[in-house]
Amino acid sequence: MELPARYNPKETEDKWYKFWEEKGYFHACSTSEKKPFCIVIPPPNVTGILHMGHALNNTIQDILVRLHRMKGKEALWMPGTDHAGIATQNVVEKSLAKEGLKRQDLGRDKFIERAWLWKEQYGSTIIRQLRKLGSSCDWERLRFTMDEEYSKTVTEIFIRLYEKKLIYQGSYIINWCPRCQTALSDEEAPHNELQGSLYYIKYPLKHNPDEFVVVATTRPETMLGDTAVAVNPKDKRYKKLIGKHLILPLANREIRIIADALVDPKFGTGAVKVTPAHDPNDYIMGKKHGLDFISVMHPDARMNSFAGDYKDMDRFEAREVILEDLKEKGLLEKIEAHQLSAGHCYRCHTIIEPYFSKQWFVKMKPLAKPAIEAVKKGKIKFHPQRWTKVYLHWMENIQDWCISRQIWWGHRLPVYYCRKCAENGKSKSPNLKFHNEGVIVSKIKPQKCPQCGSIDIYQDEDVLDTWFSSWLWPFATFGSNEEDLKYFYPTSVLVTAPEIIFFWVARMIMAGFEFMGKQPFKDVYIHGTVRDIEGRKMSKSLGNIIDPLEIIDNYGTDALRFSIISITSQGQDVFLSEQRFEQGRNFANKIWNASRFILMNLDPVQVTVDLCEFYKKEELDIVNHWILSRFYSTLVGVDKAIESFKFNEAANLLYSFFWHEFCDWYLEIIKPDINLRKNQIVMFKVLEKFLRVLHPFMPFVTEEIWQKLPHGGESIMVRPWPHVQEQIIDKRLEKDMVVLFDIITSIRNLRSEIEIKGEQKVPLSIYPHSKVAANLIAANKEAILNLAKLERLDVLAHNAKPKGTISSICESADIYLSFSGLIDIAKELQKSMQKLDNLKKVITGKESRLKNAEFVKKAPKDVVEKEKESLLEAHNTIKRLERTISELS
RNA sequence: GGGCGAUUGGCUCAGUUGGUUAGAGCGCCACAUUCACAUUGUGGAGACCAUAGGUUCGAGUCCUAUAUCGCCCACCA
Numbered sequence: 001m002e003l004p005a006r007y008n009p010k011e012t013e014d015k016w017y018k019f020w021e022e023k024g025y026f027h028a029c030s031t032s033e034k035k036p037f038c039i040v041i042p043p044p045n046v047t048g049i050l051h052m053g054h055a056l057n058n059t060i061q062d063i064l065v066r067l068h069r070m071k072g073k074e075a076l077w078m079p080g081t082d083h084a085g086i087a088t089q090n091v092v093e094k095s096l097a098k099e100g101l102k103r104q105d106l107g108r109d110k111f112i113e114r115a116w117l118w119k120e121q122y123g124s125t126i127i128r129q130l131r132k133l134g135s136s137c138d139w140e141r142l143r144f145t146m147d148e149e150y151s152k153t154v155t156e157i158f159i160r161l162y163e164k165k166l167i168y169q170g171s172y173i174i175n176w177c178p179r180c181q182t183a184l185s186d187e188e189a190p191h192n193e194l195q196g197s198l199y200y201i202k203y204p205l206k207h208n209p210d211e212f213v214v215v216a217t218t219r220p221e222t223m224l225g226d227t228a229v230a231v232n233p234k235d236k237r238y239k240k241l242i243g244k245h246l247i248l249p250l251a252n253r254e255i256r257i258i259a260d261a262l263v264d265p266k267f268g269t270g271a272v273k274v275t276p277a278h279d280p281n282d283y284i285m286g287k288k289h290g291l292d293f294i295s296v297m298h299p300d301a302r303m304n305s306f307a308g309d310y311k312d313m314d315r316f317e318a319r320e321v322i323l324e325d326l327k328e329k330g331l332l333e334k335i336e337a338h339q340l341s342a343g344h345c346y347r348c349h350t351i352i353e354p355y356f357s358k359q360w361f362v363k364m365k366p367l368a369k370p371a372i373e374a375v376k377k378g379k380i381k382f383h384p385q386r387w388t389k390v391y392l393h394w395m396e397n398i399q400d401w402c403i404s405r406q407i408w409w410g411h412r413l414p415v416y417y418c419r420k421c422a423e424n425g426k427s428k429s430p431n432l433k434f435h436n437e438g439v440i441v442s443k444i445k446p447q448k449c450p451q452c453g454s455i456d457i458y459q460d461e462d463v464l465d466t467w468f469s470s471w472l473w474p475f476a477t478f479g480s481n482e483e484d485l486k487y488f489y490p491t492s493v494l495v496t497a498p499e500i501i502f503f504w505v506a507r508m509i510m511a512g513f514e515f516m517g518k519q520p521f522k523d524v525y526i527h528g529t530v531r532d533i534e535g536r537k538m539s540k541s542l543g544n545i546i547d548p549l550e551i552i553d554n555y556g557t558d559a560l561r562f563s564i565i566s567i568t569s570q571g572q573d574v575f576l577s578e579q580r581f582e583q584g585r586n587f588a589n590k591i592w593n594a595s596r597f598i599l600m601n602l603d604p605v606q607v608t609v610d611l612c613e614f615y616k617k618e619e620l621d622i623v624n625h626w627i628l629s630r631f632y633s634t635l636v637g638v639d640k641a642i643e644s645f646k647f648n649e650a651a652n653l654l655y656s657f658f659w660h661e662f663c664d665w666y667l668e669i670i671k672p673d674i675n676l677r678k679n680q681i682v683m684f685k686v687l688e689k690f691l692r693v694l695h696p697f698m699p700f701v702t703e704e705i706w707q708k709l710p711h712g713g714e715s716i717m718v719r720p721w722p723h724v725q726e727q728i729i730d731k732r733l734e735k736d737m738v739v740l741f742d743i744i745t746s747i748r749n750l751r752s753e754i755e756i757k758g759e760q761k762v763p764l765s766i767y768p769h770s771k772v773a774a775n776l777i778a779a780n781k782e783a784i785l786n787l788a789k790l791e792r793l794d795v796l797a798h799n800a801k802p803k804g805t806i807s808s809i810c811e812s813a814d815i816y817l818s819f820s821g822l823i824d825i826a827k828e829l830q831k832s833m834q835k836l837d838n839l840k841k842v843i844t845g846k847e848s849r850l851k852n853a854e855f856v857k858k859a860p861k862d863v864v865e866k867e868k869e870s871l872l873e874a875h876n877t878i879k880r881l882e883r884t885i886s887e888l889s
Numbered sequence: 890g891g892g893c894g895a896u897u898g899g900c901u902c903a904g905u906u907g908g909u910u911a912g913a914g915c916g917c918c919a920c921a922u923u924c925a926c927a928u929u930g931u932g933g934a935g936a937c938c939a940u941a942g943g944u945u946c947g948a949g950u951c952c953u954a955u956a957u958c959g960c961c962c963a964c965c966a
Contacts, residue, residue: 198966216966281964283964597925
């Protein structure tokens with residue numbers, strides 16, 4: 001069979017992916033007799049495009065799924081996308097903006113129509129890209145968090161929680177994004193450091209306007225909403241002022257001086273302006289002291305009419321103007337540089353505004369309880385383990401979850417209001433926003449108010465937090481299919497990134513227990529973040545993105561997969577440069593060429609035997625036994641590595657086995673006798689099995705080659721994972737072979753050092769140091785002749801007189817070169833002296849260790865024995881070296 | 890303020906429960922091309938394992954500080 005000398009991924013990848021899919025290999029079925037294995041994909045946003053984080057995340061999942069499929073499980077990888085409320089709405093709004101439109105111009109229904117249209121058109125981009133990656137997802141089950149059935153579940157869950165009084169409506173300070181104009185949960189408003197200023201502002205006393213209380217603030221623009229100044233009750237400086245009144249500058253309102261232990265007397269001036277509607281701390285004080293809540297901003301963070309002259313200014317513009325005005329009035333005492341941190345919208349990075357508003361919340365403490373237990377008891381395990389602490393810390397300090405969003409794209413709250421009931425309630429609370437009368441929570445819009453019978457009913461405008469649907473993902477994806485749920489739930493492993501632990505992982509665990517009564521998964525593997533070579537996150541704005549699709553285009557999917565896996569250790573962050581992908585590409589090519597070589601030399605008739613039968617009946621020679629042993633040892637290592645989520649270790653084991661042992665040594669050794677039956681069988685079987693083990697890592701190249709090999713079955717993808725043949729593994733032999741390689745390497749080294757030209761063959765004598773070495777040399781004489789390019793090899797018996805000059809010694813043998821003329825005596829002498837020196841140091845170390853009574857007494861016996869042995873060995877080597885030196889001089 | 894991670898050849902990283910002379914890939918140097926593969930082969934150079942203490946017969950590995958970098962959490966006006 002003629003194959004090109006290079007592996008071309010472009011010609012194979014799409015072909016095989018299509019083949020697998022058409023064969024239905026990706027599909028998993030709950031009626032199977034097999035044991036289930038299930039992973040639910042962290043649903044990428046519909047707005048998403050594949051980045052390296054996805055590539056890593058999904059490669060790991062695909063490895064696990066393919067592996068377990070081969071191991072005989074009914075393996076399901078449940079795919080889907082997330083509607084990504086704010087992100088998608090932003091994208092659709094942007095596209096509208098190009099037409100000069102705002103969403104309000106369209107109205108809610110039209111806008112949502114538009115959003116769906118967008119989703120239909122672009123929402124499957126990421127799915128297509130996941131396929132390029134080779135992901136073996138069960139596409140028949142593709143889900144979307146706004147599918148009809150899924151949405152139904154979301155609504156039901158809301159009602160269930162509401163009825164359990166775990167969902168409530170209330171007015172609190174929440175994180176408000178003025179740009180997206182919606183509330184956000186705490187997790188969606190991460191705090192970032194900012195370089196700001198601390199402004200010291202004088203507030204005049206009412207009874208004596210020439211005297212001031214100076215407050216320190218980072219946000220002067222909110223002063224217009226101040227309703228008090230607070231001091232610590234123990235603060236002597238202010239004690240006599242407590243209860244007195246101040247005139248709030250610029251607003252010319254009277255505000256009270258209150259005492260509260262929350263105030264830190266050491267910070268600033270020890271006096272704090274209190275703005276209950278714009279600061280969470282102040283909110284608490286406001287509640288405690290019965291202060292007024294004055295919101296001074298519009299939802300877009302422009303100042304509102306409570307801000308008087310500053311009305312309609314943006315909050316930061318207002319800050320500047322207010323500072324100017326204060327300065328003019330002589331009320332700005334000083335400005336200090338000050339580091340602070342502020343919440344930022346995780347979607348648009350706008351600084352969030354702590355904003356007082358009425359929202360819906362989930363009471364989290366009761367949900368957290370079983371989720372904490374499960375992790376503490378080890379029913380759910382994090383890998384690496386350290387994330388357990390992070391998880392528990394968050395869970396144990398969990399805050400209620402704000403779930404209402406003031407956007408249009410998402411699951412609308414199943415909440416309706418009766419206008420009539422609300423009107424009636426108004427008498428108690430003048431602002432419609434602040435009362436709870438007339439709330440109806442229902443799956444569908446009620447015909448009339450169950451309270452008063454009015455038909456004047458309208459639905460809440462808000463939608464739910466996107467994560468309120470994703471936290472149901474491990475079971476909501478099965479919809480109402482009880483059999484599937486019973487079979488596949490709880491799922492097996494969750495593979496995800498650290499930044500999503502609180503958003504998603506923790507909440508899924510809570511939802512699993514609350515709604516299913518069972519944990520959603522057993523293991524959580526948290527992989528690292530993919531960064532650029534300088535350790536920065538990859539982002540568009542930094543321009544440091546490495547596009548996985550480009551890598552696929554240039555290097556191939558298998559190269560991408562293999563490279564990224566081989567550098568991802570144990571959840572450590574990955575520093576990536578494009579160069580890394582050469583390793584994967586070269587490896588694919590190496591496999592390709594080794595296979596090409598084998599195919600060119602393969603007699604298909606000879607290899608149709610069963611390998612087990614073969615080595616039961618026929619005694620294996622050293623080399624074939626060795627490579628089989630190494631293969632199975634590697635397999636053991638790979639199994640173990642994957643079990644402990646050390647994917648890089650598995651990948652690297654496969655890499656070095658194939659390249660350095662199978663190709664560099666094994667194939668080179670058997671090359672001259674490649675037609676021998678035993679060589680035919682073993683080289684073929686090892687290759688075939690190796691391809692299977694590698695398949696989860698590099699699915700395409702392995703399939704392409706496997707199909708060209710004689711094979712049974714349709715696809716490598718559905719072939720069983722090889723069984724470890726314990727009886728073939730011979731650690732002793734593996735070690736011995738290293739001796740042989742050591743000898744060959746030493747001869748090659750010698751050739752190189754004395755500059756024997758490439759093909760020039762030299763005669764050599766060799767004196768083996770041990771019986772093992774002697775046997776190996778005898779059994780592999782041909783191999784040594786070939787690999788070390790020797791004309792002749794004489795193996796010296798004990799006491800035999802060597803013919804040449806001693807030229808080199810290695811651990812296992814002395815090597816005598818038969819024509820001494822080639823040797824640079826001075827150089828060799830120097831080299832030997834150097835070796836002698838090193839060895840003497842080693843011996844000194846060993847001797848002193850062995851003389852140390854403590855060591856002999858306390859160290860394990862085998863360690864002491866080993867030490868003695870190696871000392872003896874070193875002494876022998878020294879003797880030989882000294883002999884060499886005397887011969888040379 | 891608290892927590893976590895990292896610090897090992899020029900670069901990027903491995904390094905199992907402490908055990909003898911610390912590994913890999915890339916890069917570098919030399920040699921090799923009618924040989925499956927130059928996306929190759931062969932050989933080589935290159936590391937007092939961040940610093941300072943400690944535990945131990947023995948520390949890259951365990952402990953305590955320190956430094957630098959990074960991440961996360963917290964009601965830092």
